[in-house]
Amino acid sequence: MKEFIQVGTILYHKYLSKVKVEDINNDLIKVNAGTKGILEFPLRDFGKVIFIDKKHQNMKFDRTEDYLDFCRNEYKLKKEPQIFNSKLQEEKYIESNRFNKHIYNTMVDLCNFEDIKNNNINLEIIKGKIKMETKSANGNEAAEQISIFEPDKSKLIVDNKKEQEKIKEIIERRKIKHLIHFTRIENLSSILENGLMPISILFDKEICYIGNDRNRLDEMLDCISCSVTFPNYKLFFAFRLKEPSAKWVVIAISKDILFSTNNTAYFCSTNAAALIPKIRKEIYTKAERLEDMFCDNYTAKNGKIIQRRSLQIDDNYTTDPQAEILISGIIDYKYIDYIYFNNQDDVDYYRKTYDTYLLSKFNYKIDQKYFQPRKDYEFWKKEL
Incomplete structure (x- = not known):
């Protein structure tokens, strides 16, 4: 790591642009982010959200070591030009060292679910972008390969409508009314005014906030984490234990957000950090993934099988209390049904310190x- 980074080095953050290294230790790096002050990031963020070269910002590596290896090879190519005995040898070398996305992955990335839901798929633009990313070593476009992965626009839209119908059926059958999100009371005024914003947008708009999960191991910085019906009490308790003097609110979000054309929902049967970095996130938009959140048999970390019926929980509670739904983009404040306070002192504190007018426009x-x-707390404590 130190071969590339030292105090004073300029790095490139995916959402903060340029940052300057102030200090490095075994696990963390401190950077000066300008108006956002001194921030700390774990070293594992390299190759994911922090990069050595600005040109790398659109890349993503599973492990920091993979990214560093890539940087070493890139540096080596710049410093040590290759000498080839023939044109064929040069072409083979170029082909073996190219950094290309797989065509299918490119298609999924370009033809995203927001476009499908909004009936906004321009196949010509998509094909053009894929051609740009799939040029062979001698500059020819891989037209035959592209045609294999060209999507049927009507099929994509029909398939999405079917998924939406399945999701609606699950929501109605289980009598799910709300998604739940907890946050510090200091963030409430901004939420009531602007809606719930993910970290990436908060950074972009330079909106001050107090975050909970600094690490965000799920890497979904463009999403907001929500539970179904009841908060993830294990995480909530851990945050409150860490800062016992802090005040919190719990926000109940209408189930209708799951059908918003401006947002995408990712259904995770357990903590998202255990799932999404390992498998393509698009898989988690399916109705079957929502159903998995209420599975009859759940395999715990210790390998023990937990039967849902033994928990004696309501149908609209997820089997794993840490299951979550990640909602992409801004959750408009029109979806906020209720704001829950812990006690009257917290209500009075908020009114006195922050706002009365905005709060009066919402149900609280x-x-x-x-x-x-959750009422099955003792069971999970014993089993896990």
Whole structure:
């Protein structure tokens, strides 16, 4: 790592642009992010959201070491030009060292789910972009390969409608009314005014906020984490234990957000960090993934099989209390159905310190239930 980074080095953050290294230790790097001050990032962020070269910002590597190897090879190519005995040898070398996306992955990335839902798929543009990314070593376009992966626009839209119908059926059958999101009380005024914003947009708009999960191992910085019906009490408790003087609110979001054309929902049967970095995230938009969140048999980390019926929970509770739905983009404040406070003191504190007018436009009440463990808490504590 030190061969590329030292105090004073300029790095490139995916969402913060240029940052300057202030300090490095075994696990963390401190950077000066200008108006955002001194920030800390784990070293594992290299190759994911922090890069040595600006040209690397659109790349993504599974491991930091993979990224460093890539940088070493790139540096070596720049410093040590290759000498070839023939044109064929040169072409083979170029082909073996190219850094290309697989055509299919490119198609999925370019033809995203927001476009499908909005009936906004321009196949000519997509094919053009794929051709640019799939040029062979001698500059010819791989037209035959492209045609194999060309999507049927009508089929994509029909398939998405079918998925939406399946998701709606699950929501109605399980009587799911709300998704749940907890946040620090300091963030509430911004949420009531602007909606719930993911980290990437908060950074982009330079909106001050107090975050909870600094590491975000799921790497979905463009998404907001929500639970179904009840908060992820294990995580909520851990955050509150870490800062016992902090005040919190719990926000109930209408189930209708799952059908918004401006957002995409990713259904995770357990903590998203355990799933999404390992498998393409598009898989988690399917109705079957939503159904998995309420599975009859759940395999715990220790290998033990947990039967849902033994938990004696309501149909609209996820089997794993840490299951979550990630919602991409901004959750408009029109989807906020309720704001729950822990006690009257917190309500009074918010009114006095932050705002009264905005709060009066929303439904809010005191409900300590959302600040307590789930009723199957003892079972999970014992089993896990």
